[in-house]
Amino acid sequence: MPAIGETAPVNRIVLVRRGGSTVEARERADDGPGVRVARLPAADLPGFVAERERSPVRWVWDDTTRWYPALLAAGVRIGRCWDLRLSHAVLRRSPFADQALLADDQTPGWDALQPVTTADPALFPLADPADRLDPAAEHARQQAALAASPARARLELLLAAESSGALVAAEMTSAGLPWRVDVHHRLLRELLGPRPAPGRRPAVLARLLTDVQAAFAAPGLNPDSPGGLLRALQAAGLPVDDTRSWTLEQLEHPGIPALLEYKKLSRLLQANGWSWLDTWVSGGRFRSTFLPGGVVTGRWAANGGGALSVPVQVRPAVVADDGWRFVVADVAQLEPRVLAGMSGVAAMAEAARSSDLYQGMVAGGAVATRAEAKVGMLGAMYGGTRGQSGRMMPRLTRRYPRAIGLVEEAARAGERGEVVHTLLGRGSPPPTGAWADRPVGLGEHPDGVGSDGVGSDGVGSDGVGSDGVGSDGAGSREDRARHRRAWGRFTRNFVVQGTGAEWALCWLAGLRNRLWHLGGAGTLDQRPHLVFFLHDEVLVHTPAHLADAVVEEVRSAAAEAGRLLFGGFPIDFPLDVAVVGSWADVD
DNA sequence: CTGACTTGCGCC
DNA sequence: AAAGGGCGCAAGTCAG
Numbered sequence: 001m002p003a004i005g006e007t008a009p010v011n012r013i014v015l016v017r018r019g020g021s022t023v024e025a026r027e028r029a030d031d032g033p034g035v036r037v038a039r040l041p042a043a044d045l046p047g048f049v050a051e052r053e054r055s056p057v058r059w060v061w062d063d064t065t066r067w068y069p070a071l072l073a074a075g076v077r078i079g080r081c082w083d084l085r086l087s088h089a090v091l092r093r094s095p096f097a098d099q100a101l102l103a104d105d106q107t108p109g110w111d112a113l114q115p116v117t118t119a120d121p122a123l124f125p126l127a128d129p130a131d132r133l134d135p136a137a138e139h140a141r142q143q144a145a146l147a148a149s150p151a152r153a154r155l156e157l158l159l160a161a162e163s164s165g166a167l168v169a170a171e172m173t174s175a176g177l178p179w180r181v182d183v184h185h186r187l188l189r190e191l192l193g194p195r196p197a198p199g200r201r202p203a204v205l206a207r208l209l210t211d212v213q214a215a216f217a218a219p220g221l222n223p224d225s226p227g228g229l230l231r232a233l234q235a236a237g238l239p240v241d242d243t244r245s246w247t248l249e250q251l252e253h254p255g256i257p258a259l260l261e262y263k264k265l266s267r268l269l270q271a272n273g274w275s276w277l278d279t280w281v282s283g284g285r286f287r288s289t290f291l292p293g294g295v296v297t298g299r300w301a302a303n304g305g306g307a308l309s310v311p312v313q314v315r316p317a318v319v320a321d322d323g324w325r326f327v328v329a330d331v332a333q334l335e336p337r338v339l340a341g342m343s344g345v346a347a348m349a350e351a352a353r354s355s356d357l358y359q360g361m362v363a364g365g366a367v368a369t370r371a372e373a374k375v376g377m378l379g380a381m382y383g384g385t386r387g388q389s390g391r392m393m394p395r396l397t398r399r400y401p402r403a404i405g406l407v408e409e410a411a412r413a414g415e416r417g418e419v420v421h422t423l424l425g426r427g428s429p430p431p432t433g434a435w436a437d438r439p440v441g442l443g444e445h446p447d448g449v450g451s452d453g454v455g456s457d458g459v460g461s462d463g464v465g466s467d468g469v470g471s472d473g474a475g476s477r478e479d480r481a482r483h484r485r486a487w488g489r490f491t492r493n494f495v496v497q498g499t500g501a502e503w504a505l506c507w508l509a510g511l512r513n514r515l516w517h518l519g520g521a522g523t524l525d526q527r528p529h530l531v532f533f534l535h536d537e538v539l540v541h542t543p544a545h546l547a548d549a550v551v552e553e554v555r556s557a558a559a560e561a562g563r564l565l566f567g568g569f570p571i572d573f574p575l576d577v578a579v580v581g582s583w584a585d586v587d
Numbered sequence: 588c589t590g591a592c593t594t595g596c597g598c599c
Numbered sequence: 600a601a602a603g604g605g606c607g608c609a610a611g612t613c614a615g
Contacts, residue, residue, distance in 0.1 A: 222611090224609095224610060224611075225610085225611055225612085226593085226594050226595070226610095226611070226612095227594090227611075227612075228611090242594085242595090243594085243595080244594090244595065244596085245595085245596080246600065246601075249600090263595090263596090267595085267596065267597075267609095270608085270609055270610075271596085271597065271608070271609075272597095294606085295605060295606065296605085297604085297605065299599085299605065299606075300606095301605095301606065301607080302606085302607075303607085304607095305607095305608095306597075306598085306607055306608055306609095307598095307607085308597085308598055308599080308606060308607060308608095309596085309597035309598035309599085309606085309607070309608085310597085310598075311596095311597055311598080312597095312598095313597095330599095334599095335599095335604095375601095375602085378602080378603070378604090379602075379603065380603095381603080381604075382602080382603030382604045382605095383602095383603050383604070384601095384602050384603040384604095385602090385603080386602070386603090387601075387602055387603095388601090388602080389601095389602060389603070390602090390603095489603065489604065490604070490605090492603090492604080493603080493604035493605075494604085494605095496604090497599095497604065497605065534598070534599065535598085535599045535605090535606095536599070537599080588615100589614105589615090590613105590614090590615090591612100591613090591614085591615105592611105592612080592613080592614100593610100593611080593612075593613095594609105594610090594611080594612095595608105595609095595610095595611105596607105596608090596609100597606105597607090597608090598605105598606080598607095599604105599605080599606085
């Protein structure tokens with residue numbers, strides 16, 4: 001079984017574009033100095049790659065999004081790569097990489113390199129800034145930085161997992177998420193009525209609109225305009241200062257139910273209506289672009305069609321092909337488990353032995369109820385200081401001093417303007433804004449949540465407030481203190497969310513390998529393959545007769561990811577797994 | 588008219 | 600059900 005961070009020698013082949021139609025392949029045995037250079041027409045690349053894949057090899061290239069889609073389109077799947085763009089991004093931010101070893105005239109070019117997201121799998125876009133960069137030289141710099149790193153093994157694992165994630169991302173776009181347009185159309189018709197002419201409201205929305213306008217005596221009201229809606233509600237005597245659904249639900253007024261229904265259906269129409277289907281679903285597949293490392297914490301981002309939020313409402317349209325099934329798996333309470341593992345807290349790991357970590361905390365005597373455990377842990381990881389989660393902190397701190405101490409220290413470090421890092425060494429971005437340039441003033445230091453109990457400074461009016469963390473933060477002393485605390489909440493969450501993302505990457509990378517070896521012969525989309533990934537959840541599309549075997553591999557990959565990150569520390573990552581014909585049939 | 592910002596809401 | 604962290608997207612709003 002090929003492990004993610006395997007150390008066995010694997011030959012590396014650096015691929016370089018030479019002009020518009022030639023590829024240079026520079027091959028070097030992992031344990032030898034010799035380099036063999038081959039030049040071939042770009043059109044011959046898929047055949048070359050397929051041939052060299054017959055024995056273990058790691059392809060080194062500037063950026064997976066610039067190479068792999070065309071290979072996949074030609075039916076060629078690879079086992080391993082070294083994605084220089086993603087690895088560069090990790091190393092440049094890592095506190096465990098000597099930046100001097102990465103420095104070069106071309107470093108700004110690598111810093112600025114963006115993935116390509118065109119649906120067009122044509123090789124070699126014209127005038128690509130990547131073509132001014134030297135992959136072999138960058139590869140050498142990255143290897144030197146790794147070799148000199150005090151956290152070499154962890155960084156190597158991170159880079160391997162990140163690169164494998166890049167392969168998964170391209171493969172998921174290539175395969176697409178099975179999507180039944182007929183089912184989706186039926187769903188829209190049932191909820192909204194027949195498809196209207198362009199620019200017209202669907203019948204159900206039109207009827208709800210007249211109801212709302214009548215109820216609030218506002219004939220011209222457009223509920224899609226927050227300002228206009230707010231004025232209409234206030235004119236009707238309702239005490240509101242925003243128009244969020246949750247706010248409206250609290251109100252007693254005969255027009256509210258129709259308004260809430262309007263908002264819900266309007267959202268469906270805008271986000272996943274007929275035009276969404278026209279744009280994003282073709283050939284029975286929803287294809288969006290996944291961007292590994294697209295979020296600073298290491299989570300993935302996605303482009304196109306809102307793949308990060310496929311609403312429960314439309315999941316009935318996600319249906320496996322005839323004779324195929326979905327294996328849907330997600331990790332229960334990933335982030336608190338990761339926190340237990342990072343801090344090596346035996347007591348919390350004991351709770352995490354339970355399939356429900358929060359219930360385990362109750363059994364361990366830390367808190368009285370599951371709800372308290374959940375709200376308390378979320379507050380610890382997100383920085384909640386007020387309300388119920390704030391009140392839980394002293395109890396959690398007493399019971400789990402090292403775990404709470406870890407996130408508290410991450411918050412304090414962020415408030416001091418320092419960089420924090422994940423378990424495998426991904427660094428947080430340096431703080432931005434004027435607040436970070438100034439020393440912490442007297443009386444400006446934010447109160448500790450766990451140490452002092454309820455914070456006493458700067459709470460004040462709170463107002464509409466919450467200007468973005470990234471804004472410049474110049475201004476009053478209170479403004480700077482607020483920014484400082486907001487950045488502390490970010491770094492607090494960074495260490496947990498980022499390490500959770502690393503666990504998920506290792507899970508995904510391992511699962512990718514396992515699925516390939518399950519399927520026997522055939523191309524990627526003829527074997528069990530990943531079609532969706534979201535933070536802590538995967539969908540595998542598999543021939544029905546292999547579904548049970550896929551379930552086993554999904555579980556084994558999760559256990560392996562836990563060992564890769566936390567070694568022998570006894571922390572469990574139990575999965576909720578379902579074998580279904582439609583995503584809607586989960587739970 | 589375009590582009591930047593705000594609001595609200597879907598997902599984890 | 601919110602609070603606290605991370606996103607993407609669509610529509611409305613407003614300045615240039």
